[in-house]
Amino acid sequence: MIRHLYVHVPFCTHICPYCAFYKMRNTLPEMKSFLPALKQELAWAQKQFDLQLETVFFGGGTPSALSVSQLEFLFEGWSLQEVAEVTMEANPMTISTDKAKLLKDLGFNRVSLGVQAFDEASLRLLGRTHDAAQVEKSMGLLREAGFENINVDLMFALPGQSLEQWQGSLRAALALSPEHISAYNLNYEEDTAFFERLESGLLRIDPEQERTFYLWADECLTEAGFEHYEISNYARPGWAARHNQAIWDGADYLGLGPSACSTLGSLRWKNTPDLGRYAEVLEETGEPPRELEPLSAEMRQRERILLSLRTQRGCDVAGLGGREAQIEQLVMEGLVEREPGRIRLTRQGQLVADTVTEYLL
Ligand code: SF4
CATH class of the missing domain: 1.10.10.920 (Arc Repressor Mutant, subunit A)
Known part of the structure; x- marks a missing residue:
């Protein structure tokens, strides 16, 4: 029986220099081939497995980059109303009144906003295209649509980031009254522009900065009433993320979409991280192209x-x-x-x- 589902939507409105996820810019032809393929994979999964879902997480990429009509197409005949926690990762630039309302009607009850920082310099460095006003606006639209569970993603220990800038981002996030805040230390992942800059000596890691910023976040957020329930995650009491908690507890999960991972008992697989091949194989065989990996106890x-x-x-x-x-x-x-x-x-x-x-x- 599968209780936890992850759906990978590999489209972004822009590409961030620190990101190692499988993603691409959202162009219409790619999106057009992705949506029917994902629906086909869902149909395959519904036949293949006993899906009794408690949590669903749409990540990416930027799943909120899908338009209202694309979301309507994807969810024709698929209801998430009975699922306890349904999360969508969202870029603040992609939330509109209509989309927020549609997401709520489709059964989404949690949104994770990829904010990362509130000050101009950090946002520019991270290649983000939104600003603080945009974050406040999307938060307002989500609240108006009835979302009671919103996460704000932040990043710290950025090159050149001062403690004042980090403190400012934490305070700005708190001022929006989210139920959950994720605070991630910047990681330099291979095959990213940031990693290349690190390798060539243009950027450097400062362990003291990481330590100070981490402790400051812990103090600031716990004083504000958040529980520090995982190294990078803080929640108001009762609002911890159920999906992530299940994965940390070692539950089985199914992943749909190109590059998504699944773990079921003694088997793990990763869908081929190639949208063209993913769509082609699903069309030809009705099954996703998978790379299998046996897992010992x-x-x-x-x-x-x-x-x-x-x-x-x-x-x-x-x-x-x-x-x-x-x-x-x-x-x-x-x-x-x-x-x-x-x-x-x-x-x-x-x-x-x-x-x-x-x-x-
Ligand atoms: S960090 Fe998020 S928005 Fe930026 S490229 Fe990666 S998936 Fe896309």
């Missing part, structure tokens, strides 16, 4: 530990059989703390989460 267990340790709930000690000496060492160093049957990262541990996880695994 040990690999899944490692992933579960890795992901759950990033959360406030922490990780089940039973899954760490034989690691008692390592746990004791980490407790002594103040990097993890114990709860009955579980361990979790302390604030200091969160700053070196990857090192702690490596040590434990």
Whole structure:
């Protein structure tokens, strides 16, 4: 039975220099081949699997780049009304009154706004085309349409970003009263323009900046009443993201769309990250082109530990059989703390989460 579905929509109105996702600019011919192919893949999945969905997440890319008529076409005969949490990632530039209303009517009840920053310099550096006024406007349109669950995505430790700029972005986000804020440290992913600039010495990573900005976000957001429930995620009580929490807990999930990943029991697959081939194969065979990867129970267990340790709930000690000496060492160093049957990262541990996880695994 599958309870969690991810849908990858690989279109963006512009391409950001730090982004490593499979995406392309939204041109009409590509969008025209994508939509029927995605519908075909959904029909295949509905026949193939027992879908009893509790969460659906439309990510990308920028799924909100789809127009009202494209969304209407995609959802002909597919209702999300019974699904508990249905999220759409959205660029503030792409929200209109009609689209916000349609999304609500289609069953979406959560929107994740890709804001990243509120000051001009950071937005320009990140190649974002919106401004703070645009964010406020889209937030207003979403509220008017009845959305009660909105996330604001922010990024920190940007090259040249000052602490004042980061503090300003956090305060501006809080002023909009979202239910959820994600605060991501900028990562330099391979095959991105930022990675090339890092490699050529034009940009550099400042660990002290990362640490200071992380701690400042933690203090500012928890003081404002948010729960810091995962390293990069904060929610007002009761508004944690159910979809992400399920993935961090190691639940099975199905992914639709080019480049989407699925994990079911001992099998993982990735749809071919090539829209042309994805559409062609679906048209010819009715099935998506997939790259299969067998998963051993040990690999899944490692992933579960890795992901759950990033959360406030922490990780089940039973899954760490034989690691008692390592746990004791980490407790002594103040990097993890114990709860009955579980361990979790302390604030200091969160700053070196990857090192702690490596040590434990
Ligand atoms: S960060 Fe988002 S908007 Fe920018 S290119 Fe990547 S998917 Fe598109």
